[in-house]
Amino acid sequence: MTAVLEIERSPVRAPVADPPKPSRWAVHRKSLAVLTPLLLLAGLVNGWNLHGWPGRINDDEGTYVNQAWAMLDHGGLSHYTYWYDHPFLGWAIIAGYAGLTDGFDRAPSAVMVGREVMLIAALVSCALLFLLARRLRLNRAWSGVAVFLFAVSPLAVFFHRMVFLDNLATMFILAALAAAASPRRSVGAALWSAIWFASAALCKETIVILLPALVWLLVQHTDRRTRVWNLGVFFVAFGVLVASYPVFALLKNELLPGEGHVSLGWALWWQVFGRSGSGSLLDPSSGTFSLARSWTDLDPWLLLGGAALIPAALAVRHLRPIGLALLIQVAMMCRGGYLPFAYVIALLPFAALLIAGSGDWLWARLSSRVRLPSLAVASVLAALLVLPGWVTTLRDQATVDGSANSRAATRWVIDNIGRDAVVVTDDYIWMDLKLAGFTNPVWLWKVDTDPAVMRDVLPAGAASIDYIVMADQAVSTLADLPTLRQGVVSSTEVARFGEIIVRRVHA
Known part of the structure; x- marks a missing residue:
C-alpha cells in the first residue's frame, strides 16, 4: 500500500519534446x-x-x-x-x-x-x-x-x-x-x-x-x-x-x-x-x-x-x-x-x-x-x-567603349541610306538594320554560300549590292566569297568609323 501511495504522489513528467529543426536560413x-x-x-x-x-x-x-x-x-x-x-x-x-x-x-x-x-x-x-x-x-x-x-x-x-x-x-x-x-x-x-x-x-x-x-x-x-x-x-x-x-x-x-x-x-x-x-x-x-x-x-x-x-x-x-x-x-x-x-x-x-x-x-x-x-x-x-x-x-x-565605331556606322547607315537598299554587313549590324526597317540587309557570310540569298536578293551578283558595311576582311576570306570580293573592288568609300568602312558599290 505504501508503495502504491508513493507512486501516486510522484510527479508526472511531461514527455521531452524533440528540439526544433533549424530553418533552411539558419543552416545556410x-x-x-x-x-x-x-x-x-x-x-x-x-x-x-x-x-x-x-x-x-x-x-x-x-x-x-x-x-x-x-x-x-x-x-x-x-x-x-x-x-x-x-x-x-x-x-x-x-x-x-x-x-x-x-x-x-x-x-x-x-x-x-x-x-x-x-x-x-x-x-x-x-x-x-x-x-x-x-x-x-x-x-x-x-x-x-x-x-x-x-x-x-x-x-x-x-x-x-x-x-x-x-x-x-x-x-x-x-x-x-x-x-x-x-x-x-x-x-x-x-x-x-x-x-x-x-x-x-x-x-x-x-x-x-x-x-x-x-x-x-x-x-x-x-x-x-x-x-x-x-x-x-x-x-x-x-x-x-x-x-x-x-x-x-x-x-x-x-x-x-x-x-x-x-x-x-x-x-x-x-x-x-x-x-x-x-x-x-x-x-x-x-x-x-x-x-x-x-x-x-x-x-x-x-x-x-x-x-x-x-x-x-x-x-x-x-x-x-x-x-x-x-x-x-x-x-x-x-x-x-x-x-x-x-x-x-x-x-x-x-x-x-x-x-x-x-x-x-x-x-x-x-x-x-x-x-x-x-x-x-x-x-x-x-x-x-x-x-x-x-x-x-x-x-x-x-x-573602353570598343563597340562605339560599329554603333556609329550603324547610325550613319540608318540616317543616310534608304530602307530598300541592299546592304551587306556583319551580323552585329544586320540585326540593328533589320529592327530599323531595312528590308534587304545581307549577312556577309551568306554571300556566295546561301543559294536562297543569291537567288532572291543578289540575282545580279555584285551588281545587286548597294552598300558594304564592314571592316577589311582577310584576303583568304574574300577568296572564298568572290561576289563580295567583286563588290569591294567595284566600290568607293563613303564613310569610315575606325575599322568599319561604309562602301558604296557601283554597278
Missing part, C-alpha cells in the same frame, strides 16, 4: 554571408560597361542574337536557313528573355539583349560553383576563392560578357555537377544531373566531352547498393533528352544528307572532319597555340595555375573528377583539330576549383602556427604578381 546563413557579397562583386565587375567591352570582335554574338530574334519574329530557328550548326536551346533562352523583357525594342543595340543574358548566366554560374565547391567539401572561405577567381579574372570577364553558347552550357554543366554531388545520394539527384547535362549539350554539343568526369563524380556520391539504379536513371534520362534533337531533324526529313536540303548528319560530319584544324597546343606555330596565348595574355594565373595543379588534383579523391574535367579539355587542345574561339569558357570554372581546392587541402594540413604566416606570404605574392595585371585589364574593361 553562413554560406549566404560569404556568397552574397561575391555575387554583388561579380555583378558589378561583369556588368559595368557591358555594352562597350569587349568590342565587336566576333560576330557569332550577333548570329545567336539574330537567331533568337527569328524565333520571336517569325517562329524560325535562324534568320537564314537553319543548318544544324548547333542545337538551338541556347538562343531559345535568349529569345525567351527578350520576349519577357521586350528586349529588342528596349535595348540600345540588339546584341545588348544577348549580353544581358550572359550576365545572368555568369551570376548563376557563380552561385552554382560555390554550391559545387561546398559539396566537394571545400570550406566556405576556399569556396569563395573559387567564385572570386571565376568572377573577377580578366580572362573570365572578357568571355563571360560575350554572347557565346558556351556560357550557357557552362552554367548547365555546373548545375549537373552540383546535382551529381548532392549529399542526398538519391535517384532524384541523378535524374536532375542528367537533365542539366542534357541542357548543356543542347546548348553546345561539345560539352559532352565532360561526360566521364560527371559520371565519376556521380559514382563517388552514390551508395553502392543503389549505384546501378542511379546510373541507369542518369543515362536513360540523358539519352532520351539528347535524342530529341536528332528526332527533331528526322521529323523534318533533315537527319541524313540528301538533295536540296540541309541535314544534321552533314553538319556533324563538317564539325568533326570538314573544318580545317587549328593545330596542336604543342606546336608553337599553330593557331591553337596562338589562341591559347591570347587567353594567357589576358590572365596567365587562372588557366596556367589550374593546369599546373591537375596532377595534384588527381591525387585527392574528392578533386579527381574536377581534375579529369580540366585534363580532358586540355588534352583536346593537343589533338590538332579545330579549336573554337570561345573554347576557354568551359575551362574557367574547373581551373578556379582546382586552385581553390588545392589551397583548401593544403590549408587543412598546415599547423596553426604556420597558417597565418603562409597566408601572409601568399597575399603579398598575389598583390605583387597578380593584382597589377588584373587591375590594368579590369580598368580597360570598365572604361
Whole structure:
C-alpha cells in the first residue's frame, strides 16, 4: 500500500519534446554571408560597361542574337536557313528573355539583349560553383576563392560578357555537377544531373566531352547498393533528352544528307572532319597555340595555375573528377583539330576549383602556427604578381567603349541610306538594320554560300549590292566569297568609323 501511495504522489513528467529543426536560413546563413557579397562583386565587375567591352570582335554574338530574334519574329530557328550548326536551346533562352523583357525594342543595340543574358548566366554560374565547391567539401572561405577567381579574372570577364553558347552550357554543366554531388545520394539527384547535362549539350554539343568526369563524380556520391539504379536513371534520362534533337531533324526529313536540303548528319560530319584544324597546343606555330596565348595574355594565373595543379588534383579523391574535367579539355587542345574561339569558357570554372581546392587541402594540413604566416606570404605574392595585371585589364574593361565605331556606322547607315537598299554587313549590324526597317540587309557570310540569298536578293551578283558595311576582311576570306570580293573592288568609300568602312558599290 505504501508503495502504491508513493507512486501516486510522484510527479508526472511531461514527455521531452524533440528540439526544433533549424530553418533552411539558419543552416545556410553562413554560406549566404560569404556568397552574397561575391555575387554583388561579380555583378558589378561583369556588368559595368557591358555594352562597350569587349568590342565587336566576333560576330557569332550577333548570329545567336539574330537567331533568337527569328524565333520571336517569325517562329524560325535562324534568320537564314537553319543548318544544324548547333542545337538551338541556347538562343531559345535568349529569345525567351527578350520576349519577357521586350528586349529588342528596349535595348540600345540588339546584341545588348544577348549580353544581358550572359550576365545572368555568369551570376548563376557563380552561385552554382560555390554550391559545387561546398559539396566537394571545400570550406566556405576556399569556396569563395573559387567564385572570386571565376568572377573577377580578366580572362573570365572578357568571355563571360560575350554572347557565346558556351556560357550557357557552362552554367548547365555546373548545375549537373552540383546535382551529381548532392549529399542526398538519391535517384532524384541523378535524374536532375542528367537533365542539366542534357541542357548543356543542347546548348553546345561539345560539352559532352565532360561526360566521364560527371559520371565519376556521380559514382563517388552514390551508395553502392543503389549505384546501378542511379546510373541507369542518369543515362536513360540523358539519352532520351539528347535524342530529341536528332528526332527533331528526322521529323523534318533533315537527319541524313540528301538533295536540296540541309541535314544534321552533314553538319556533324563538317564539325568533326570538314573544318580545317587549328593545330596542336604543342606546336608553337599553330593557331591553337596562338589562341591559347591570347587567353594567357589576358590572365596567365587562372588557366596556367589550374593546369599546373591537375596532377595534384588527381591525387585527392574528392578533386579527381574536377581534375579529369580540366585534363580532358586540355588534352583536346593537343589533338590538332579545330579549336573554337570561345573554347576557354568551359575551362574557367574547373581551373578556379582546382586552385581553390588545392589551397583548401593544403590549408587543412598546415599547423596553426604556420597558417597565418603562409597566408601572409601568399597575399603579398598575389598583390605583387597578380593584382597589377588584373587591375590594368579590369580598368580597360570598365572604361573602353570598343563597340562605339560599329554603333556609329550603324547610325550613319540608318540616317543616310534608304530602307530598300541592299546592304551587306556583319551580323552585329544586320540585326540593328533589320529592327530599323531595312528590308534587304545581307549577312556577309551568306554571300556566295546561301543559294536562297543569291537567288532572291543578289540575282545580279555584285551588281545587286548597294552598300558594304564592314571592316577589311582577310584576303583568304574574300577568296572564298568572290561576289563580295567583286563588290569591294567595284566600290568607293563613303564613310569610315575606325575599322568599319561604309562602301558604296557601283554597278
